[in-house]
Amino acid sequence: MATMQGSPLAREERLDVVDALRGFALFGILLANILYWSGWGMVTDEQRIAWGGASGDLWQYRFHHLFVDGKFYTIFSFLFGAGFALQLERLLRRGQDGLRIYRRRALVLLAIGVVHNFLIWDGDILLLYALLGLLLPLFHRWSSRALVWTGLVLVFVVPFAGIALFDALGWKPQDVFYSLSNDIAQAQGVNTAPEQILAWMQREDWRGWFAWISSGPAYSLGLRLETWRIPKVLGIMLIGMAAGRGLTDGSLLANRALLQRVAIGGLLIGVPASLAYAFRPGQGQADWPALIGTMPLGMAYAAAFALAWPWASRWLGVFSAPGRMALTNYLTQSVLGVVLFYGVGFGLVGRLPIWGFYGYAVLLFVAQVVFSRWWLARHEQGPMEALWRRWTYGKQPA
Numbered sequence: 470m471a472t473m474q475g476s477p478l479a480r481e482e483r484l485d486v487v488d489a490l491r492g493f494a495l496f497g498i499l500l501a502n503i504l505y506w507s508g509w510g511m512v513t514d515e516q517r518i519a520w521g522g523a524s525g526d527l528w529q530y531r532f533h534h535l536f537v538d539g540k541f542y543t544i545f546s547f548l549f550g551a552g553f554a555l556q557l558e559r560l561l562r563r564g565q566d567g568l569r570i571y572r573r574r575a576l577v578l579l580a581i582g583v584v585h586n587f588l589i590w591d592g593d594i595l596l597l598y599a600l601l602g603l604l605l606p607l608f609h610r611w612s613s614r615a616l617v618w619t620g621l622v623l624v625f626v627v628p629f630a631g632i633a634l635f636d637a638l639g640w641k642p643q644d645v646f647y648s649l650s651n652d653i654a655q656a657q658g659v660n661t662a663p664e665q666i667l668a669w670m671q672r673e674d675w676r677g678w679f680a681w682i683s684s685g686p687a688y689s690l691g692l693r694l695e696t697w698r699i700p701k702v703l704g705i706m707l708i709g710m711a712a713g714r715g716l717t718d719g720s721l722l723a724n725r726a727l728l729q730r731v732a733i734g735g736l737l738i739g740v741p742a743s744l745a746y747a748f749r750p751g752q753g754q755a756d757w758p759a760l761i762g763t764m765p766l767g768m769a770y771a772a773a774f775a776l777a778w779p780w781a782s783r784w785l786g787v788f789s790a791p792g793r794m795a796l797t798n799y800l801t802q803s804v805l806g807v808v809l810f811y812g813v814g815f816g817l818v819g820r821l822p823i824w825g826f827y828g829y830a831v832l833l834f835v836a837q838v839v840f841s842r843w844w845l846a847r848h849e850q851g852p853m854e855a856l857w858r859r860w861t862y863g864k865q866p867a
Contacts, residue, residue: 508810
């Protein structure tokens with residue numbers, strides 16, 4: 470592979486608090502994704518009550534909607550935008566072809582996301598991040614103020630305006646992809662009735678697994694359209710770009726007054742809306758409590774994490790190692806989720822109680838903390854991060 474102009478960023482240039490915050494977000498994403506690997510998030514309300522009891526179903530719903538749902542992909546999206554600004558500013562400062570390197574890096578991530586989305590798990594976020602990431606260079610000359618205001622419009626205005634428009638037209642674009650997903654599965658002999666989803670996931674034959682994998686991406690795209698995930702993620706990335714400039718010159722983390730305003734403002738907006746999200750039955754990410762409260766509360770998490778870092782880095786630093794290996798750990802979580810839970814693997818889907826699948830998520834992350842520390846004591850990067858670097862720069866990783 471031909472060597473591109475430039476070289477990877479040195480380890481000394483990384484910010485430990487950013488690595489730790491990324492690791493914290495990775496843990497939250499695992500708590501969200503475990504609902505789908507375990508089968509809990511795929512079954513009907515009646516099946517969940519039969520599975521975990523009425524009280525168990527209620528507290529899990531409230532816990533997830535109040536503390537988890539959407540908050541951690543917010544942090545991940547924010548850090549992706551911040552990382553773009555960090556990387557680009559440093560590369561350009563060193564006289565390298567920053568945009569060319571960045572685009573190649575995004576294309577490599579896109580290839581990884583395609584494999585992950587179509588061959589491992591359709592809940593993939595890498596594909597969306599890479600595609601939106603390819604748009605970020607269009608904004609790199611914008612002022613920070615323009616980035617923030619555009620981001621806020623994409624997060625808060627576009628979804629409400631879009632929902633109103635589609636309601637007026639009587640059209641739901643997500644239904645096109647839900648129907649396509651359903652047709653792909655049914656063409657392969659699968660009963661796609663909601664009450665049969667768990668039985669489908671438990672199937673031990675590879676034909677059932679192929680039907681799941683081949684129909685999943687269309688369903689996933691429909692879900693992203695329904696929840697307005699695409700403009701929201703792009704908006705959060707743009708806000709992250711503005712923040713990344715502050716990380717580059719060291720002003721953001723030193724501005725504790727700004728961090729306090731973000732934390733307090735995020736809580737004042739995010740907590741009431743998230744309470745409505747958690748205590749109103751049947752709420753989804755396209756309903757107003759989630760559209761209003763998810764992003765502010767996620768940003769409050771991030772700001773509070775940064776504020777606590779100077780005096781709590783000894784404890785929060787536990788997230789640093791898995792955060793430095795976020796790609797490796799994210800993909801590992803997906804592979805293990807499929808192997809352990811789906812019928813073609815160990816078939817634990819639908820068989821663990823609520824405390825069981827949440828306990829598994831905690832134990833898995835603890836194991837990833839231990840493994841990440843062990844690996845990074847011997848290597849500069851995680852294995853997938855090293856491959857990502859090699860495919861980007863054309864150099865053999867150390």
